[in-house]
Amino acid sequence: MSATAGSLAATLAVACALGFAFGWLLERAGLGNARVLVGQFYFANLTVFKVLFSALVTAMLGAFWLDRAGLLDLGGVYVPETFALPQAIGGVLFGAGLLLGGLCPGTSCVAAATGRADGVAVMAGLVAGILAFNFAFDSLKQLYASTPLGPLTLPAVLHLPPGVVVGMVTVMALGIFTAAHRLRRES
């Protein structure tokens, strides 16, 4: 096996391990259940917010401090480019699909893996959507590439040092966690 093929195999193995771990954690957090996800939209169940925001804050703090320790170069981490209009439209479509189906792409895989029929249905819709988008890409590509803003990050947009933004997001998350905790106790 050549070095490149070996490296690709190792990358795929790591990706598979991460995928299984991600799916397992989503399932353990209860996010394979459409009722839990939809409960977020009605503020009846804040599990989605708690799980995903905890993950976001953990990853953000980990990446920041690994970078500061010289163990990770954030300069080498790919930041997806922002295309304001198509991404806003995509966000609305995604949100509508999530509300109607009760599951997002990752959680639909988890739901399907645990034998839920709604998970399989949402995955089928996901694949159909991907195929439809690709077949229609020629007529959509002008919109797809419109309003390009480049790779945007909060520190660049707010003109603040990365550490300050990390601190602000952490405090905001902890504040919302505390508020959710109190609301839950009072209800």
Added chain:
Amino acid sequence: MTLHAPLFVAALILGGGAAATDTLLGGDQMTAVALAERIKAGQPTQVFDLRGDEEFHSFHIPSAQRATLGDLIDRSLPRSASIVLYGDDRARVVQAWALLRIRGYRHVAYLRQGLYEWIARVHQPALPADATPGERAEFDRLAALSRYFGGQPRLDVPRAAMPAGYWTAGGDIGARPSVETALLVAAIRRRGC
């Protein structure tokens, strides 16, 4: 919901520490262009190259001195000195940065992508063949800087061959930046600069 107090406190410390690191300790990273402008403007700056002897003698940033971590400990500089570090091992560079900060030096920074960044942006800035007006204006600025340091600006470079870094979209220079740097230095030496 259970609010895990130890996790809450840990997140608060790490988040607060992140904010404090970037505000109280000052910026820890400097761009190669900012360093070049500092040197050109005659602002006193101590530049330390943390690579090996051989790499240093092959090519280094003008005015840079070769140093090891031990040299940095032994060296006595005014605490207000502006110090810039670079090397090919990011962990060692950050270690040196932290060492100097702990020893009380207030203005210490390092080049985020080391010598690679200096070569790509200052020594031989490149103008893409299909450059936008904005890229052309930026290139003119960098080309003037490059000529000051005896560099060699490159014109009409295919877009795909443009040197990538954190300053470009995508930003990745591959998994082995030190190899990329070595190839660039070898190319410079072949040209006899």
